[in-house]
Amino acid sequence: MKLIALMKKEFARFFGDYKLLITMILPGLLIYIIYSVMGSVMFGGEEEAYRLRVYVEGESAIVSTVESAASANGWETEMLSLSEAGIDEETAREQVASGEASALLVFSENFDASLGKGAAAEIVYNADDDGSAAFASLVNAALQSFSFTLTVSDLSGSGGGAQMVMAGILPMLIVIFVFSSCMSVTLESVAGEKERGTLATILVTSVRRSDIALGKVLPLSCVSLIGAASSFLGVVLSLPTLMGVSLDVAAAGVGAAGYVLLFLLILSFVPLIVAAIAAVSALSRSVKEASGYTSVLMILMMVLSLVTAFLPDIGGWVVAVPILNAVAAMQGILTGAPVVWMCLVSVAVNLAYTAVLIAVIARLLSSERVMFGK
Amino acid sequence: MQDNLPFSDFGEEVVRAEGLRKTFTLSRKQQRLEHTDFPRKVALDGLSFSAQRGEIYGLLGPNGAGKTTTLRILSTLISPDAGDAFVCGHSVRKEPGKVRDVIGFMTSELKLEGFFTPSYLFDFFGAMHGVEKGALAQRKQELFARFGIDRFAEVKVSDLSTGMLQKVSLVISIVHDPAVVIFDEPTNGLDVLTAKVVIDFLLELKAMGKSILLSTHIFSLVEKLCDRVGIIIDGKMAADGKLQDVCGEMSLEDKFFAIYRSIKGDAV
Ligand SMILES: Nc1ncnc2c1ncn2[C@@H]1O[C@H](COP(=O)(O)OP(=O)(O)OP(=O)(O)O)[C@@H](O)[C@H]1O
Ligand SMILES: [Mg+2]
Numbered sequence: 199m200k201l202i203a204l205m206k207k208e209f210a211r212f213f214g215d216y217k218l219l220i221t222m223i224l225p226g227l228l229i230y231i232i233y234s235v236m237g238s239v240m241f242g243g244e245e246e247a248y249r250l251r252v253y254v255e256g257e258s259a260i261v262s263t264v265e266s267a268a269s270a271n272g273w274e275t276e277m278l279s280l281s282e283a284g285i286d287e288e289t290a291r292e293q294v295a296s297g298e299a300s301a302l303l304v305f306s307e308n309f310d311a312s313l314g315k316g317a318a319a320e321i322v323y324n325a326d327d328d329g330s331a332a333f334a335s336l337v338n339a340a341l342q343s344f345s346f347t348l349t350v351s352d353l354s355g356s357g358g359g360a361q362m363v364m365a366g367i368l369p370m371l372i373v374i375f376v377f378s379s380c381m382s383v384t385l386e387s388v389a390g391e392k393e394r395g396t397l398a399t400i401l402v403t404s405v406r407r408s409d410i411a412l413g414k415v416l417p418l419s420c421v422s423l424i425g426a427a428s429s430f431l432g433v434v435l436s437l438p439t440l441m442g443v444s445l446d447v448a449a450a451g452v453g454a455a456g457y458v459l460l461f462l463l464i465l466s467f468v469p470l471i472v473a474a475i476a477a478v479s480a481l482s483r484s485v486k487e488a489s490g491y492t493s494v495l496m497i498l499m500m501v502l503s504l505v506t507a508f509l510p511d512i513g514g515w516v517v518a519v520p521i522l523n524a525v526a527a528m529q530g531i532l533t534g535a536p537v538v539w540m541c542l543v544s545v546a547v548n549l550a551y552t553a554v555l556i557a558v559i560a561r562l563l564s565s566e567r568v569m570f571g572k
Numbered sequence: 573m574q575d576n577l578p579f580s581d582f583g584e585e586v587v588r589a590e591g592l593r594k595t596f597t598l599s600r601k602q603q604r605l606e607h608t609d610f611p612r613k614v615a616l617d618g619l620s621f622s623a624q625r626g627e628i629y630g631l632l633g634p635n636g637a638g639k640t641t642t643l644r645i646l647s648t649l650i651s652p653d654a655g656d657a658f659v660c661g662h663s664v665r666k667e668p669g670k671v672r673d674v675i676g677f678m679t680s681e682l683k684l685e686g687f688f689t690p691s692y693l694f695d696f697f698g699a700m701h702g703v704e705k706g707a708l709a710q711r712k713q714e715l716f717a718r719f720g721i722d723r724f725a726e727v728k729v730s731d732l733s734t735g736m737l738q739k740v741s742l743v744i745s746i747v748h749d750p751a752v753v754i755f756d757e758p759t760n761g762l763d764v765l766t767a768k769v770v771i772d773f774l775l776e777l778k779a780m781g782k783s784i785l786l787s788t789h790i791f792s793l794v795e796k797l798c799d800r801v802g803i804i805i806d807g808k809m810a811a812d813g814k815l816q817d818v819c820g821e822m823s824l825e826d827k828f829f830a831i832y833r834s835i836k837g838d839a840v
Contacts, residue, residue, distance in 0.1 A: 203699035211687055395683035402647055402682065403700035403748075404672040566650040 204413025226428030233436030256305030379425025686730030
């Protein structure tokens with residue numbers, strides 16, 4: 199009952215103030231703008247007309263599906279079977295690696311007949327070549343609905359092209375934007391109330407300190423989630439530019455399951471960030487002091503997420519580290535290779551840390567040194 | 573409320589402090605401000621007193637005597653290093669939640685959020701104290717009418733005049749009908765009009781049968797309002813009892829300085 203009244207008050211405070219609402223929507227808009235600009239600079243706009251040479255080994259009706267999808271994007275695609283070209287698979291791979299050819303599609307024997315019964319295909323491409331990378335993500339997207347195993351092999355020496363770099367930064371950007379939206383509401387609500395003496399007024403009532411902590415973290419998370427959702431939308435809308443293909447193709451590339459995982463991850467670190475900032479706020483004497491500490495926290499997180507993003511094969515231990523686990527998991531999703539267990543464990547780990555932090559905040563609220571020390 | 577009835581297990585003594593001690597650790601900066609190299613400050617040094625039901629008790633003392641510290645202990649915001657205090661029979665150490673339910677604490681440090689209206693905040697703090705909805709609505713109507721807040725019930729707190737804001741804070745601090753009202757420096761920093769609002773409010777509370785404990789360094793306020801007085805100097809109770817018993821033939825001011833000199837020498 200008391201908890202509900204506390205939460206209601208927090209919501210009433212927020213939704214009664216349109217300025218606060220606007221600061222929530224801004225991050226998503228920023229992501230969209232930044233990525234659209236970056237995307238068009240790096241790919242020369244969405245409507246790049248690539249000229250592609252694609253080798254095909256084995257036979258399938260899918261080849262014509264891919265061909266028409268490519269021409270729908272305005273690409274000129276030359277599909278050659280290996281026998282037509284008069285080369286073997288080894289040579290074809292070498293040509294893809296050197297950039298002479300765009301991609302190689304390999305289908306297993308009797309592919310069409312064995313769909314859903316062990317059919318397998320491989321797409322070999324070169325991420326350093328924009329056309330090749332775009333073609334690979336188109337194939338990946340166009341073939342989502344067919345039931346067979348698709349192996350995606352990148353032959354570029356760098357292990358990732360411009361697209362990989364973007365997918366590396368994107369999770370970090372999501373974290374930063376979500377962090378800043380959590381920061382604006384939480385600092386104002388927790389450090390602000392402490393500084394203005396309105397928190398003390400609640401502390402002289404008999405309401406449980408854990409209810410006060412929950413009554414802050416839960417509603418503030420919901421409100422921050424508006425900011426998070428806006429960032430998320432920004433990401434979704436930026437993906438086409440990011441991948442150099444049209445919206446529906448890009449959406450299919452990450453896949454419905456990918457988006458669900460992405461959203462779950464965001465859902466798990468929003469309350470965690472809110473609780474962390476609330477704890478720091480409870481410890482600080484003023485909003486100014488709290489925002490100083492919080493900025494340090496943010497910079498630390500930026501550096502760590504950058505490291506996470508660009509360290510190849512980071513290893514499973516990262517799921518134990520709050521936030522970073524989400525960065526690593528989101529990166530997997532955005533490069534089209536989600537690790538489901540990693541996503542789910544990260545979500546659980548982040549929620550567990552949040553529960554611990556809420557207990558810590560309740561302790562801080564009961565500490566006279568923290569709340570009433572001079 | 574049951575605690576307002578005579579002959580409860582704590583008798584007529586609504587507040588009893590027993591040997592309260594409180595020591596603060598001073599930061600470097602505080603040491604400089606206090607002109608001391610000593611890192612610890614004894615704020616309360618074995619303070620004992622008791623306040624009676626239906627009376628106004630005044631804690632009188634100079635700056636830094638330990639008045640605020642005493643009231644904060646009684647309202648469970650901080651806890652004593654040694655000793656204990658009982659409010660309506662509940663120990664501030666062992667049952668802080670119960671103590672919070674029987675007291676209303678007022679001080680200028682406790683603020684109301686300017687964004688909300690008096691009506692909203694009354695309901696909110698009612699809920700914080702677990703007051704039942706029907707009773708709360710009735711109490712709001714009564715108190716708002718009695719103190720002339722009804723016309724301002726839906727005005728944002730930040731838009732209220734100082735006097736009205738003061739009234740609203742006072743009314744909200746007794747939303748749960750506490751038996752004991754604790755008030756730190758009731759008239760400090762207020763102009764004469766607002767101070768009168770507060771004083772009238774306290775007399776009104778007394779008329780309603782509440783027991784009141786207040787702190788001040790203003791002699792006239794004690795003489796005007798209090799039934800009993802406790803003079804605190806350096807964290808110790810220097811004199812305590814009915815106003816006329818403490819003063820005898822002297823005025824309160826003369827008595828205070830007589831006591832102060834006997835403790836501190838002729839340094840005044
Ligand atoms: N949180 C704290 N940290 C350190 N010292 C403190 C703290 N609170 C109070 N003190 C010190 O304890 C002593 C008693 O303080 P207290 O506030 O109780 O005095 P007071 O009688 O209310 O004085 P005033 O009339 O100035 O309000 C003072 O010397 C004060 O500096
Ligand atoms: Mg004081």
